[in-house]
Amino acid sequence: xxxxxxxxxxxxxxxxxxxxxxxxxxxxxxxxxxxxxxxxxxxxxxxxxxxxxxxxxxxxxxxxxxxxxxxxxxxxxxxxxxxxxxxxxxxxxxxxxxxxxxxxxxxxxxxxxxxxxxxxxxxxxxxxxxxxxxxxxxxxxxxxxxxxxxxxxxxxxxxxxxxxxxxxxxxxxxxxxxxxxxxxxxxxxxxxxxxxxxxxxxxxxxxxxxxxxxxxxxxxxxxxxxxxxxxxxxxxxxxxxxxxxxxxxxxxxxxxxxxxx
Amino acid sequence: xxxxxxxxxxxxxxxxxxxxxxxxxxxxxxxxxxxxxxxxxxxxxxxxxxxxxxxxxxxxxxxxxxxxxxxxxxxxxxxxxxxxxxxxxxxxxxxxxxxxxxxxxxxxxxxxxxxxxxxxxxxxxxxxxxxxxxxxxxxxxxxxxxxxxxxxxxxxxxxxxxxxxxxxxxxxxxxxxxxxxxxxxxxxxxxxxxxxxxxxxxxxxxxxxxxxxxxxxxxxxxxxxxxxxxxxxxxxxxxxxxxxxxxxxxxxxxxxxxxxxxxxxxxxxxxxxxxxxxxxxxxxxxxxxxxxxxxxxxxxxxxxxxxxxxxxxxxxxxxxxxxxxxxxxxxxxxxxxxxxxxxxxxxxxxxxxxxxxxxxxxxxxxxxxxxxxxxxxxxxxxxxxxxxxxxxxxxxxxxxx
Numbered sequence: 290x291x292x293x294x295x296x297x298x299x300x301x302x303x304x305x306x307x308x309x310x311x312x313x314x315x316x317x318x319x320x321x322x323x324x325x326x327x328x329x330x331x332x333x334x335x336x337x338x339x340x341x342x343x344x345x346x347x348x349x350x351x352x353x354x355x356x357x358x359x360x361x362x363x364x365x366x367x368x369x370x371x372x373x374x375x376x377x378x379x380x381x382x383x384x385x386x387x388x389x390x391x392x393x394x395x396x397x398x399x400x401x402x403x404x405x406x407x408x409x410x411x412x413x414x415x416x417x418x419x420x421x422x423x424x425x426x427x428x429x430x431x432x433x434x435x436x437x438x439x440x441x442x443x444x445x446x447x448x449x450x451x452x453x454x455x456x457x458x459x460x461x462x463x464x465x466x467x468x469x470x471x472x473x474x475x476x477x478x479x480x481x482x483x484x485x486x487x488x489x490x491x492x493x494x495x496x497x498x499x500x501x502x503x504x505x506x507x508x509x510x511x512x513x514x515x516x517x518x519x520x521x522x523x524x525x526x527x528x529x530x531x532x533x534x535x536x537x538x539x540x541x542x543x544x545x546x547x548x549x550x
Numbered sequence: 551x552x553x554x555x556x557x558x559x560x561x562x563x564x565x566x567x568x569x570x571x572x573x574x575x576x577x578x579x580x581x582x583x584x585x586x587x588x589x590x591x592x593x594x595x596x597x598x599x600x601x602x603x604x605x606x607x608x609x610x611x612x613x614x615x616x617x618x619x620x621x622x623x624x625x626x627x628x629x630x631x632x633x634x635x636x637x638x639x640x641x642x643x644x645x646x647x648x649x650x651x652x653x654x655x656x657x658x659x660x661x662x663x664x665x666x667x668x669x670x671x672x673x674x675x676x677x678x679x680x681x682x683x684x685x686x687x688x689x690x691x692x693x694x695x696x697x698x699x700x701x702x703x704x705x706x707x708x709x710x711x712x713x714x715x716x717x718x719x720x721x722x723x724x725x726x727x728x729x730x731x732x733x734x735x736x737x738x739x740x741x742x743x744x745x746x747x748x749x750x751x752x753x754x755x756x757x758x759x760x761x762x763x764x765x766x767x768x769x770x771x772x773x774x775x776x777x778x779x780x781x782x783x784x785x786x787x788x789x790x791x792x793x794x795x796x797x798x799x800x801x802x803x804x805x806x807x808x809x810x811x812x813x814x815x816x817x818x819x820x821x822x823x824x825x826x827x828x829x830x831x832x833x834x835x836x837x838x839x840x841x842x843x844x845x846x847x848x849x850x851x852x853x854x855x856x857x858x859x860x861x862x863x864x865x866x867x868x869x870x871x872x873x874x875x876x877x878x879x880x881x882x883x884x885x886x887x888x889x890x891x892x893x894x895x896x897x898x899x900x901x902x903x904x905x906x907x908x909x910x911x912x913x914x915x916x917x918x919x920x921x922x923x924x925x926x927x928x929x930x931x932x933x934x935x936x937x938x939x940x941x942x943x944x945x946x947x948x949x950x951x
Binding site for chain 1 (some may be wrong): 554569767
């Protein structure tokens with residue numbers, strides 16, 4: 290699989306945030322900056338699911354936000370199907386589908402309206418939009434709630450709507466930050482099954498999570514991030530040949546951080 | 551291909567027109583409230599000052615025979631009383647049973663007959679009129695009775711007249727101003743300040759919610775992930791907000807224009823013919839262009855503050871100092887109903903809009919100055935859009951917690 294087309298290439302990506310006086314107090318540091326991601330490099334290939342695994346605050350979400358062009362890196366670059374996140378952010382945004390709990394849908398509108406609205410922003414022709422909407426709405430059971438305002442949808446249905454809206458343009462690379470966070474088991478299963486389906490259709494999926502089970506279930510390769518650095522980037526089968534993922538992770542974690550678990 | 555700014559514009563309009571409560575509170579309610587408020591105020595003032603149907607009940611001591619015809623029986627119900635009843639009558643005035651208690655000196659007519667043009671100045675007879683100023687009817691009776699007695703007094707000692715007129719209609723010939731000019735002066739004095747304040751208030755009611763509100767709720771980030779240049783999002787939002795603010799401003803304006811004549815009528819009888827019909831189509835066109843360009847400028851400026859803010863509440867606080875500036879500049883119109891003629895004044899944003907409105911309302915609009923105002927407003931708005939684009943591209947501003 291690794292010999293197939295390289296869809297995502299991350300080269301020495303770094304991100305530093307300025308700290309306010311209040312944040313310095315919270316972080317108990319005198320430094321005016323904090324490094325969230327440091328010289329991160331990895332690749333993802335066509336038709337694979339790549340998992341970013343790490344504890345809270347490791348830099349997973351920051352990495353994905355940089356890939357989605359919501360924030361700019363201080364160093365390095367990443368190329369999505371050849372488009373630079375630094376130099377061609379608009380182009381990159383057209384090629385990816387990005388889903389994170391940070392992105393919300395307007396409560397006032399219905400799933401139907403929002404699908405059409407984002408399709409228009411992605412310049413999806415009307416006939417393709419209608420066909421795609423019918424398929425996705427049916428798959429996620431949104432069709433019955435298509436004309437219900439987001440405000441009146443259940444949490445699971447909101448999450449499904451967000452997912453569907455992020456795919457209006459049928460992107461080749463899909464970036465999901467904690468895709469099953471806050472979902473009930475049924476909705477979580479629908480989402481993970483859908484990620485596998487996307488993979489089977491040749492799409493590249495990047496997920497960040499701290500749930501070992503999810504990585505083991507759906508990912509082909511995994512990158513472990515600790516303190517903003519990629520400490521392991523390996524084929525999942527190779528990585529878990531002798532131990533399960535949880536044990537592998539904690540071995541690596543102890544090696545980096547001592548007994549601070 | 552669909553233009554991204556237009557797509558955002560349509561979404562904002564769908565939000566606005568789809569929310570009946572928002573539509574009612576921002577477009578219909580303001581105009582309706584102003585119309586009802588000013589009409590009721592005009593009506594209340596009119597009925598307060600206009601007492602033509604009232605009959606005043608007067609208690610009079612020593613009623614002079616010479617004045618009996620001066621007080622029409624249809625208007626005055628006069629009861630002659632004794633001075634010993636003074637306390638009782640005064641209490642009845644307090645109880646609003648009587649409107650006035652008038653005490654003429656004894657031999658009033660005889661004393662007046664002795665008047666020879668100067669000998670009464672030292673020891674002029676004093677007419678005491680007791681009234682209740684807290685009672686509108688008593689106040690009106692006092693004003694009218696004083697006027698009647700003054701008129702009698704003037705006739706006795708008349709040396710010269712000022713603007714003598716046999717009838718009120720005749721008195722109008724001394725004032726060279728026509729109804730059109732009166733309307734112009736009044737509107738030029740009141741409306742620029744009112745319109746600027748209303749326009750700014752309309753913009754403040756809408757822009758922070760659309761930008762800071764979306765930022766606060768996390769829906770703006772969803773929009774920022776779309777593959778469109780950020781300035782397209784801004785243009786779409788500013789266009790939509792301008793239309794909404796214009797609708798809200800127009801509602802205020804229509805409510806004001808429709809109720810203004812009623813308000814003025816209540817304040818002053820001379821203002822009966824105050825009307826907006828004297829303005830030409832060109833005047834209205836100039837006014838609409840000035841309002842439109844000023845609203846776009848306001849929306850752009852408020853959007854900058856709203857983008858900088860993290861919450862709607864913070865945005866509302868940040869835009870308040872600008873509100874004070876707008877109000878101070880707008881109040882300038884209340885002190886001068888003549889617009890500046892030098893073009894240099896029209897290079898100052900906000901002030902230029904006030905001056906242009908004064909010019910339009912006083913029928914002295916100079917097309918060049920109007921054009922300069924619109925141009926300056928649009929140039930400043932474009933500058934604001936550039937700043938907004940930079941802000942939208944700044945992650946520290948857009949995603950700061």
